[in-house]
Amino acid sequence: MDRRARPVTGRRSPGSWPRPHRGRTPSARRRRRVLVAVLPLLALGLGACGGGGESGGPTELNWYNFPDDSGALQKAADDCGRGSDGRYSITYHKLPRAADGQRQQLVRRLSAQDSSLDILGLDVTWPAEFAEAGWIRPWTGQNREQAVRGTLETSVQTATWEGKLFAVPYNANTQLLWYRDDLVRKPPTTWAEMTDMAAALAEQGKPHFAEIQGAQYEGLTVWFNSLVESAGGSIMTPDGLRPSLGPPAVRAAGVMRDFARSPAADPSLTNQMEDQNRLAMESGTAAFEINYPFVYPSMKANNPKLFPHFRWAPYPRVDANRPSRPTIGGIDLAISSYSRHADLAFEAALCLRNRQNQLTAALKGGLPPTLRDLYTDKALAKDYPFAREVLGALETASVRPKTPAYQNVSIVISHTLSPPADIEPVSAVDEIRAEINDALQSEGLIP
Structure with a gap:
């Protein structure tokens, strides 16, 4: 699953990021941000401190990552520790399941300069x-x-900021079109074709929904970003200083609205996230879904009767003559500035994302690798038959807006475009542009 689901709750609060200060020194920017972040955290109880090394044993390195139910992450931590010749061990700490909670925990502890x-x-x-x-x-x-x-290369882009690499790509992720070949002989290539096929299935009284993430959260932003990029545009300028948008964004907003008003839309579209999409497909009520590769092993385990008819195809295009550009997801491994064992941490991170560990994560958890040659590895082919399509999507994938204010940008988009059926494309894009500008300059209110 793409580890980004961020349900948006609560009242509006002021934007948290000021306009980028190109003339201010990095240390001044850092002092200001750390001060702001630490003030509400004075009473925060920090977790157990990292140890090791003092008594001659291996140095304990603490790895914080998303909670993995497949066992792949724990195996990687254990194997890397055993392979270090006793120099370090890795303790895998599971962050909260929701991405909002993951980010909150890391931000709080880093703001307090937690060395563990x-x-x-x-x-x-x-x-x-x-x-x-x-x-x-x-x-x-x-x-x-x-x-x-x-x-x-697209994975490297996600870990790069202002020309410097700040993390090593651990796993990638991207969406494909999943469909039932007992209902559709040939998969649609565009969004218009998919809605037409869904309408035809509905007239025949057959399962016809096309599942997509329509709830008011990060998934809605990803949907919009993929459509904007597929239409030849972008949400932000390459330097992340201002919105880009334009006609491709209007086209993308129109595709979302038209889909939401069509027979293809699930009645619960406005509550749909990745897992709800998966469940709808597994229950037999849908003909299509736009989702991540985790749905393949899930379908195999949960509905073996339907599984032989569960197929995959590239993400739908906006225009037949322009390739689709689905949004890349995944996890990057970074080293804390406050780690007391940075040299060992860099070495361990490289081990955690090595070839064998990425292969295990792909086979056990469905997580697409970031190492290109794994996609042609025979060991992957049997249980990952869609590897070619995933690689193709990743090589042309789009990256979400790169800006320190991304959280604010995403919230602006998901609030403005919810519910999708009510979108007025021109006015919605104008509103997104204005609110992104305000967010980047710490003006106005973020939903």
């Missing part, structure tokens, strides 16, 4: 924010060379 954090599993949208705040170390020299060698 060593290796951090960051959602691909966080490296810019954490780097700008001074919470993570850049990857340089030999460490950087090893981190980028053989790694997918």
Whole structure:
């Protein structure tokens, strides 16, 4: 599953990021941000401190990452510790299941300069924010060379901020179109084709919904970003200083509205996230779903009768003559600026994302690798038959807006475009543009 689901709750609060201060020194920016972040955290009880090494045993490195039910992450931690010749061990700490909770815990502890954090599993949208705040170390020299060698370029982009690498890509993620070949002989190539096929199935009284993430959270932002990029545009300028948008964004908003008003839309679209999409497909009520590769092993386990008809195809295009550009997801491993064992942490992070550990994560948990040549590995082919399509999607994938204010940008988008059926494309894009500008300058209110 893409580890980004961030349900938006609560009342509006002021934007947390000021306009980027290119003239202010990094240390001044860092002092300001750390002061703001630490004030409400004076009473925060920090977790157990990292230890090891003092009594001659291995140095304990603390790895914080998303909770993994497959056992792949724990195996990687154990194997890397055993392979270190007694120099270090890795303790895998499970962050909260929701991405909001993951980020909150890391931000609080890094703001308080907690030295017990060593290796951090960051959602691909966080490296810019954490780097700008001074919470993570850049990857340089030999460490950087090893981190980028053989790694997918789009994954490297997610871990890069202002020309510097701040993390090593651990796993990638991207969406495919999943469909039932007992209902559809040939998968649709565009969003318009998919809604037409769904309408035809509905007229025949057959399962016809096309599941997509329509709830008011990060998934809605990803949907919009994928459509904008597929239409030839972008949400932000490459430098992350201002919104781009334009006609491609209007086109994307129109596709979302038209889909939401069509027979293809699940009646519960506005409550749908990745897992609800998966369950709808497994229950037999849907003909299509836009989702991540985790749905494949889930379908195999939960509905073996339907599984033989569960197929995959590239993400739908906005225009037939322009390739789709689904949004890349995944996790990047960063090293805390406050780690007391940074050299060992860099070495351990490289081990955690090595070839064998990425292969295990793909086979056990469905997580797409970031090492390109794994996609042609025979060991992956049997249980990952869609590897070619995933690789194709990742090689042309789009990256979400790269800015330290991404959290605010995402909230603006998901609030403005919810519910999708009520979108007025031109006015919605105008509102998104204005609110992003305000968010980048710490003006106005963030939903």
